[in-house]
Amino acid sequence: MTQSIRRFLAPTVPVFTAGSLSLCPTVVFAHDAFGELGPFYSSLLHPLIDPMQAALLIGTMAFLAGRTLAFTRIAFPAFVLMSCLSALAMASDTAPLLPAVAGPFAVLFVGLAATMPRAVRPRLAAFALVAACGALAGVIPDEPGAGNGFQWYAGTVSGIAGLGLLAWFALEAISRHLFPVAPKVAGSWVAAVGVLVTAFSLWGGA
Secondary structure, eight states: OHHHHHHHHTTHHHHHHHHHHHTOHHHHTOOOOOTTSOHHHHHHTGGGTOHHHHHHHHHHHHHHHTSOHHHHHHHHHHHHHHHHHHHHHHHTTOOOOOOTTHHHHHHHHHHHHHHSOGGGSOHHHHHHHHHHHHHHHHHSSOOOOTTOHHHHHHHHHHHHHHHHHHHHHHHHHHHHHTOTTHHHHHHHHHHHHHHHHHHHHHHTTO
16 A cells, blocks of 8 residues: 555656745745854755755765665765865866856756666766766855855865765665665656756746
8 A cells, every 4th residue: 555655656746846846936046044154064054055956966866876885885985076176176266167057957867867777877977977966066055255265165075975975875775675766766856856947047037
């Protein structure tokens, strides 16, 4: 009975999520700071208030949760390393200017990739996708204020690594013990968010 309900509800969740977000775009794109927590904690908790960074983290971790543990042991450090390098470029004001649709496209792509069977996701391409998402995750946060570069950098890297690891662990545990297709369901949610934000990015100003 429970499995039947899960099969029935799983396809409807992405549609419900995208529809709900479309009804409140001001909430989706709101970027409220964490009060007076300071640059370290504000950047540490940034994924919790930025839908793009959160979706990128969850989508990438859902993708890794659908791969083998041996692959994840190599790919997750690469994800964090690329985040470190891109965040360092952001802190030193040397990061390239990316188009507005780069983040939404990456979210859409990694979400769709997480829903695909493992057999059609080549190892090298999967590694490149994880590394690219890590690089984007490091440049999504706002630039650090004057004199706050190190604290901003440390918080950004710690947040990406810590929250990413928590997301992977949760999806891995759920898929092993409760709901085997949890990574694919999470990937479909992320892809739905990617479609929504991509549409806003392309046609929101029209």
